[in-house]
Amino acid sequence: MNFTHAVRDVFDRPVRRLASAGQPALAGAISVENLTKTYGNAVAIRDVSLAIGSGQFVTLLGPSGSGKTTVLMSIAGFVSPTAGEIRLNGEPINHLPPDRREFGMVFQGYALFPHLTVAQNVAFPLRVRHRPRTEIEDSVRRALEMVQLERFADRLPRQLSGGQQQRAALARALVFEPSVVLLDEPLSALDKNLRHDLQAELKDLHSRVGLTFIYVTHDQQEALAMSDEIAILSEGRLVQMGTPETLYERPATRFVAGFLGQSNFISGTVEQARRDAFAYRAGATLLSQSGGPQQRDGDSVTVTIRPEKIRILTEAETADNRLESRIASFSYHGGHYHLQVDVEHVGRIVLDAPTWRREAPSIGQSITIGWDEDASVVVAS
Amino acid sequence: MSALQDAASPGYLDRAPSQLRRRRFQLGDNAAFYVLIAPATVLLLTFYLYPLLQVFWISFTEPKPGFGNYALLLSPSVTRVALTTLRICVITTVITVVLAYLVAYCWVHAGPRAQRVMLLGIILPLWVSALVRAFAWITLLRRDGLINSALAGAGLIDAPLPLLWNEFGVVVGLVHYMLPYGILPLAASLRSIDGSLMLAARGLGATRGQTFSMVYLPLSIPGIVASAILVFIFSLGFYITPALLGGGRSMMITEYISIQIIEVLRWGLGTTLAVTLVMIIALLLAVVSRVLDLRKLFGAK
Structure with a gap:
């Protein structure tokens, strides 16, 4: 089956779009400026600003109650912001009702119309736009081909599996050639294996159609695996936005480091601050850390380090920071051991050790652990 | 062999299904069931079905039998x-x-x-x-x-x-x-x-x-x-x-x-x-x- 061909057919034709005269086809740049939404005294989102480039896959990530869904629903037009501006290709769209914004949407739980067949569901966005019947039939067939549901066109949604329903919802969101697709936790109802497959499929589809995808999830692995950029929200604020690598390797705050994967946090007092490095003291232990001309002696500092960046050291091996520790507990994960060790003055540290490094660990065993000064990162606490 | 010994003996699962079925107290369960619904049934028969049948009967017999x-x-x-x-x-x-x-x-x-x-x-x-x-x-x-x-x-x-x-x-x-x-x-x-x-x-x-x-x-x-x-x-x-x-x-x-x-x-x-x-x-x-x-x-x- 030639998907690429089908997709090109669907999306290369001229697209009717609002406020886009003179814009290149498939423009779908969204900018959110100082968005605030309050419900009475409760603040759902506060002063959130995001710029989402055309064709990007951007994920809004955060725990429940962080405001990520409110941001998405404001972009969709279901939530009217208390303050702030939302723009599509530079044009303000705050005043437009949801049906005039021309975004494709995939809802949590899919929201397929239970009284319509798969084909009728996919045809829905075209029917409400009064497209000619032959065009509708054509587009629906191609959209179903794109998500490999041609054989299920005449089934009702309840006769489909979860994964098939998800694909149908996707076809329905894409069929009318929107420039932006909004996805609200589309995979959260699926079991783990299927979710994994569909993540790859969705990512692949995104790169083929080249549309802007704005994706909401609370699953950090999903966000890391799929996104061009991730915006992390917490308690209604945008905490950090960047590529998955940036957010994982250089988290700006303790929240980001803790939310995106596992992290160790070490607090201390700065000593010997230099231009490109400094040392900090945790109890009687002095550790070194690169970066940070802004640090001054006597400042409190929080440093974070990922479990997989900590090495178990032999006598001969060196590292900028060397610590003696005792294994408190461990678990085996196939590719690595996950160890919890106690370090005097520093506390409990977790680390991942490759299984080939040495024989099986045992509880109470003394080991030397260490990391280089550029493996850890200073975060705002 | 008593039923208790029978059930406890290791080979009882291999026995023919008919032998097992006997032990299910089927009759006892059903009797309790009928006793429980009896009042409602009697009530319905006397005050609902009987008058209804009488109405039905009259419609074919008054003033003379037939349609x-x-x-x-x-x-x-x-x-x-x-x-x-x-x-x-x-x-x-x-x-x-x-x-x-x-x-x-x-x-x-x-x-x-x-x-x-x-x-x-x-x-x-x-x-x-x-x-x-x-x-x-x-x-x-x-x-x-x-x-x-x-x-x-x-x-x-x-x-x-x-x-x-x-x-x-x-x-x-x-x-x-x-x-x-x-x-x-x-x-x-x-x-x-x-x-x-x-x-x-x-x-x-x-x-x-x-x-x-x-x-x-x-x-x-x-x-x-x-x-x-x-x-x-x-x-x-x-x-x-x-x-x-x-x-x-x-x-x-x-x-x-x-x-x-x-x-x-x-x-x-x-x-x-x-x-x-x-x-x-x-x-x-x-x-x-x-x-x-x-x-x-x-x-x-």
Whole structure:
């Protein structure tokens, strides 16, 4: 089956779009400026600003109650912001009702119309736009081909599996050639294996159609695996936005480091601050850390380090920071051991050790652990 | 070998199924079951099925045995009453369901406090006797009633409008009585519609009107059907309100039956009509239940 061909057919034709005269086809740049939404005294989102480039896959990530869904629903037009501006290709769209914004949407739980067949569901966005019947039939067939549901066109949604329903919802969101697709936790109802497959499929589809995808999830692995950029929200604020690598390797705050994967946090007092490095003291232990001309002696500092960046050291091996520790507990994960060790003055540290490094660990065993000064990162606490 | 030893011995699972089945106390379970439902069964047989069978019997035996009474069903007077009944019931059903839809829609989509107040407004009439309500309507609708005198006083009409003792009066009274029965199944059905579908429709480009006509309305059809069936069947067999507000002029089948039995003492024809009415309603339910799951329609899980 030639998907690429089908997709090109669907999306290369001229697209009717609002406020886009003179814009290149498939423009779908969204900018959110100082968005605030309050419900009475409760603040759902506060002063959130995001710029989402055309064709990007951007994920809004955060725990429940962080405001990520409110941001998405404001972009969709279901939530009217208390303050702030939302723009599509530079044009303000705050005043437009949801049906005039021309975004494709995939809802949590899919929201397929239970009284319509798969084909009728996919045809829905075209029917409400009064497209000619032959065009509708054509587009629906191609959209179903794109998500490999041609054989299920005449089934009702309840006769489909979860994964098939998800694909149908996707076809329905894409069929009318929107420039932006909004996805609200589309995979959260699926079991783990299927979710994994569909993540790859969705990512692949995104790169083929080249549309802007704005994706909401609370699953950090999903966000890391799929996104061009991730915006992390917490308690209604945008905490950090960047590529998955940036957010994982250089988290700006303790929240980001803790939310995106596992992290160790070490607090201390700065000593010997230099231009490109400094040392900090945790109890009687002095550790070194690169970066940070802004640090001054006597400042409190929080440093974070990922479990997989900590090495178990032999006598001969060196590292900028060397610590003696005792294994408190461990678990085996196939590719690595996950160890919890106690370090005097520093506390409990977790680390991942490759299984080939040495024989099986045992509880109470003394080991030397260490990391280089550029493996850890200073975060705002 | 005792049963206890038998069950405890390691090889008992290999034994033939017939041997195992004997130990299930099937008879004991069933006996308890019959004892428990016996009072209800006796009650139904004595006070419901027996009189019904008697009515059935009379329709074939009075005044003389045979199908004579059933031949009378095609007589002009009976057909006229039947047609009047059908017309009034259809009009009542249509008006009731439309009004019930509006009320149910507002009710389901109101805030929690407003919903409580509206619930009271909807079920309060159920606690007022049909007789009282019929007399209330007479007070409002009669020639010198509240409505006619108000309209005349405002100079809008010269002569009183004929609001009572005709089909109009009957329909008004019936609609008023049937509304709660129309609203309740409809509201249950509207409440079960997933609100996110409406968001999805809007998000996919449907206007408010399109969302209603293409998503909400089709999804509420089961509720509309349930409500219509209930109202139609209730109004077919309704007696007090049509008798009082119709004033003998637009006579419905129930009033006609009552006259046959109480006044002209043609028990044969009266019971025949009653039997026919029961048959028609049973047939109606049978046909509808082939198309729709009635138990589900009226709220069973």
